[in-house]
Amino acid sequence: xxxxxxxxxxxxxxxxxxxxxxxxxxxxxxxxxxxxxxxxxxxxxxxxxxxxxxxxxxxxxxxxxxxxxxxxxxxxxxxxxxxxxxxxxxxxxxxxxxxxxxxxxxxxxxxxxxxxxxxxxxxxxxxxxxxxxxxxxxxxxxxxxxxxxxxx
Numbered sequence: 638x639x640x641x642x643x644x645x646x647x648x649x650x651x652x653x654x655x656x657x658x659x660x661x662x663x664x665x666x667x668x669x670x671x672x673x674x675x676x677x678x679x680x681x682x683x684x685x686x687x688x689x690x691x692x693x694x695x696x697x698x699x700x701x702x703x704x705x706x707x708x709x710x711x712x713x714x715x716x717x718x719x720x721x722x723x724x725x726x727x728x729x730x731x732x733x734x735x736x737x738x739x740x741x742x743x744x745x746x747x748x749x750x751x752x753x754x755x756x757x758x759x760x761x762x763x764x765x766x767x768x769x770x771x772x773x774x775x776x777x778x779x780x781x782x783x784x785x786x787x788x789x
Contacts, residue, residue, distance in 0.1 A: 639683070639698050640674035646690040646697070646709045647672070660689050687712075730758075 647657055647668075654668040661668075661682060670676040671686075678686055687694040691711045700709045710716055717731040730740060738760075740746070745761040 638701055639677060640672055642692075642697050642700050642709050643668075643678075643686065643690070644672040646692055649708050650690055652689075657686070657689060661685050 647654070654665045654672070658665045658668045663682065667676075671678050677683075683697065684694055687697045690697065692700075692709055693712050696709055696712075715734070715737070717734040720728045720731065722728055734740070740760070746758045747761040747764050749757045749759070751757075
């Protein structure tokens with residue numbers, strides 16, 4: 638699995654085997670062997686490789702694209718799988734996502750939408766904390782507001 642992740646992420650990053658090898662201080666042949674599965678990088682090289690390819694070490698080692706046809710996501714991005722929308726619009730958030738983002742039964746989520754980008758969900762209380770912080774900053778500047786990023 639790691640060999641396909643190395644090759645796929647390298648190509649997604651637009652890097653050649655030579656460029657990866659140079660950044661890691663190994664030979665191009667070593668990178669070729671990693672990508673073909675003939676050998677596996679040691680822990681130090683795997684960690685350095687994850688940095689070069691901007692992925693987590695865990696994802697580099699264990700990401701399995703089988704059935705998804707999606708490439709290895711960059712560091713900080715996650716693919717939790719698919720969910721089925723029920724008749725009344727309900728979805729079950731995968732356990733791994735709930736654990737990672739600390740979502741528990743009874744939490745209130747705010748659903749945001751962008752017709753070009755899709756849907757997003759955030760914890761409503763954390764969102765409101767950010768809004769309050771922004772309002773405090775605006776008030777601290779004498780009420781000056783730049784139009785929310787619009788050109789003046």
